[in-house]
Amino acid sequence: MTVLKKVAVLGGGSFGTVIANLIAENGYDVQLWMRDQQRADQLNYEHENKRYLPGYSLSEKVVATSDLQSVVQDAELVFVSIPSQSFRDVIKQAKPFINEGQMFVSTTKGIEAKTFSLMSEILSEELPGAQVGVLSGPNLAKEVVAKQLTATVVASESQLLRSSVQTILHSSYFRVYASSDTYGVELGGTLKNIYAIAAGLSAALGMGENTRAMLMTRSLAEMSRFAVCMGANPMTFIGLAGVGDLIVTCMSPLSRNYRVGHALGEGKTLEEAVEALGQVAEGVNTIKQVKEKASEMQVYMPLVTGLYEVVFNHAPVAEVVKMLMMNEQSTDVEFVLPRGDI
Numbered sequence: 001m002t003v004l005k006k007v008a009v010l011g012g013g014s015f016g017t018v019i020a021n022l023i024a025e026n027g028y029d030v031q032l033w034m035r036d037q038q039r040a041d042q043l044n045y046e047h048e049n050k051r052y053l054p055g056y057s058l059s060e061k062v063v064a065t066s067d068l069q070s071v072v073q074d075a076e077l078v079f080v081s082i083p084s085q086s087f088r089d090v091i092k093q094a095k096p097f098i099n100e101g102q103m104f105v106s107t108t109k110g111i112e113a114k115t116f117s118l119m120s121e122i123l124s125e126e127l128p129g130a131q132v133g134v135l136s137g138p139n140l141a142k143e144v145v146a147k148q149l150t151a152t153v154v155a156s157e158s159q160l161l162r163s164s165v166q167t168i169l170h171s172s173y174f175r176v177y178a179s180s181d182t183y184g185v186e187l188g189g190t191l192k193n194i195y196a197i198a199a200g201l202s203a204a205l206g207m208g209e210n211t212r213a214m215l216m217t218r219s220l221a222e223m224s225r226f227a228v229c230m231g232a233n234p235m236t237f238i239g240l241a242g243v244g245d246l247i248v249t250c251m252s253p254l255s256r257n258y259r260v261g262h263a264l265g266e267g268k269t270l271e272e273a274v275e276a277l278g279q280v281a282e283g284v285n286t287i288k289q290v291k292e293k294a295s296e297m298q299v300y301m302p303l304v305t306g307l308y309e310v311v312f313n314h315a316p317v318a319e320v321v322k323m324l325m326m327n328e329q330s331t332d333v334e335f336v337l338p339r340g341d342i
């Protein structure tokens with residue numbers, strides 16, 4: 001069994017706090033890095049993250065600080081829960097304090113703008129001596145902190161990393177499965193955010209459950225098709241990090257991406273929807289990045305294209321829906337074949 005002496009989490013938002021709390025509840029000391037020392041003091045004093053998880057009491061073993069060096073230096077295992085557009089920046093700040101062989105696990109579900117890098121790729125680029133992994137699955141922060149039965153996937157080429165994460169996170173209410181398809185697990189968590197926006201939008205417009213089932217199923221086909229073209233294993237998409245996360249994010253009003261879509265359906269502008277949320281909804285940027293990559297790679301992604309038109313070009317939903325429902329049917333084949341070429 002892996003014995004870890006020092007474990008750290010970077011990012012004191014909803015999910016970083018949840019990960020730190022899971023580790024602490026398993027009896028380990030854990031340091032949580034937040035950029036704001038006042039908020040860290042508040043968390044240490046009240047054992048609650050008032051901004052992101054109000055009303056949930058946290059383990060006293062979670063110790064928050066804004067001193068990045070003291071958190072990452074000599075930590076054997078570091079979880080990174082920083083939104084994708086700030087992720088590289090934070091890793092660059094931490095880099096001077098990091099040694100060869102430390103393990104880094106991203107929980108972030110987004111893509112870096114311009115480079116199309118996933119967070120595991122950023123970690124490998126910035127920290128070439130590190131062991132890298134990702135954690136992804138149907139894991140709504142508020143349900144995990146409320147101890148609802150939950151499962152997730154840790155993916156890495158490193159067996160040591162996979163077993164360390166399983167040891168430190170696994171509990172009576174949190175089950176951790178392992179995978180070696182890092183890219184597929186990470187891409188699943190990232191792509192589903194797009195379709196959650198569409199699901200929230202369709203719910204706000206009063207569309208029915210047949211529609212939601214069609215949307216989710218065709219979303220799975222579309223995201224699998226894209227992922228396979230990018231080199232992921234299609235089997236990953238029928239697991240927790242694929243269809244599992246797609247289901248929870250497309251069905252739950254706790255999902256921030258779903259809520260952005262819902263607000264758009266209620267007639268709010270994108271800016272108003274994001275502002276009202278006050279937390280990260282990675283899917284908004286992901287729509288743009290995936291649309292661009294799909295046209296470059298010539299991957300057929302009608303849902304992404306249609307949603308892009310609604311969200312960024314103010315296309316009327318009714319017209320986009322008509323286009324999606326009436327397009328050339330002879331190209332429609334339902335199943336994702338092993339090579340993903342549907």
Ligand SMILES: NC(=O)c1ccc[n+]([C@@H]2O[C@H](COP(=O)([O-])OP(=O)(O)OC[C@H]3O[C@@H](n4cnc5c(N)ncnc54)[C@H](O)[C@@H]3O)[C@@H](O)[C@H]2O)c1
Nearest residue numbers: 012013014015016035081086107108109139140141279280
């Ligand atoms: N909340 C969930 O249910 C959940 C579950 C699984 C994965 N995730 C993923 O985890 C990532 C983080 O999400 P979250 O829910 O914790 O977001 P959040 O909006 O709740 O919190 C984001 C945190 O990042 C911090 N942050 C932002 N920019 C920073 C910077 N430049 N330097 C330091 N800190 C910075 C903020 O201060 C905040 O503490 C996202 O990619 C999300 O998709 C979230």
Ligand SMILES: O=P(O)(O)OC[C@H](O)CO
Nearest residue numbers: 137138139140255256257
């Ligand atoms: O709140 P969201 O939409 O960022 O989704 C949270 C998690 O990714 C669900 O697994």
